Amino acid sequence: GESVGLHLPTLSVQEGDNSIINCAYSNSASDYFIWYKQESGKGPQFIIDIRSNMDKRQGQRVTVLLNKTVKHLSLQIAATQPGDSAVYFCAERGNAGNMLTFGGGTRLMVKP
Amino acid sequence: DGGITQSPKYLFRKEGQNVTLSCEQNLNHDAMYWYRQDPGQGLRLIYYSQIVNDFQKGDIAEGYSVSREKKESFPLTVTSAQKNPTAFYLCASSRPRASNSYNEQFFGPGTRLTVL
Numbered sequence: 001g002e003s004v005g006l007h008l009p010t011l012s013v014q015e016g017d018n019s020i021i022n023c024a025y026s027n028s029a030s031d032y033f034i035w036y037k038q039e040s041g042k043g044p045q046f047i048i049d050i051r052s053n054m055d056k057r058q059g060q061r062v063t064v065l066l067n068k069t070v071k072h073l074s075l076q077i078a079a080t081q082p083g084d085s086a087v088y089f090c091a092e093r094g095n096a097g098n099m100l101t102f103g104g105g106t107r108l109m110v111k112p
Numbered sequence: 113d114g115g116i117t118q119s120p121k122y123l124f125r126k127e128g129q130n131v132t133l134s135c136e137q138n139l140n141h142d143a144m145y146w147y148r149q150d151p152g153q154g155l156r157l158i159y160y161s162q163i164v165n166d167f168q169k170g171d172i173a174e175g176y177s178v179s180r181e182k183k184e185s186f187p188l189t190v191t192s193a194q195k196n197p198t199a200f201y202l203c204a205s206s207r208p209r210a211s212n213s214y215n216e217q218f219f220g221p222g223t224r225l226t227v228l
Contacts, residue, residue, distance in 0.1 A: 043118075089154055104153060
């Protein structure tokens, strides 16, 4: 498959461990945030989202934390599996329309 | 199955030629978007359309054109004016922005364009 990012920051974790992927966002007026997962050569897939009036939201094996004070977003993946290996992007929505601004991405590599 | 389709998956073009990338969705979404992705970078917005017969430039619209004649379709033309067109192109769609709602963008599988 095609690589979606050759020079991305990389997080390498052991299978079964928890992963934490971090993202700094830029717009203090952003009201909605999303994490996407992108496998090589494919389009991004939605993982989890959160509105700015919340600081935590949980899904299946994933948790998103939002710290508006320092404009920081994190994605926690519990019991990381080989199928979690991908590039993860955070995205923020500003205060008009539904356009998203994407972060640069982090590559997660899961070691068996 | 509901979703977004993009065609073709791989596209090759000679320098100086225009090429049109297809994007179709059957999710009944009003808004559609085109992004460009280069290696080592995130997604950059080329054009977006919030409703039929209306579209707006994104951050990197130069050298690109779009049309939105039908709700389901948002084709992107990469013109010969685009200086560095080789990239991975992604189409997305979403419901309109609404207060107190989660309305993520859904992405297609992408088209990889290579200029020879």
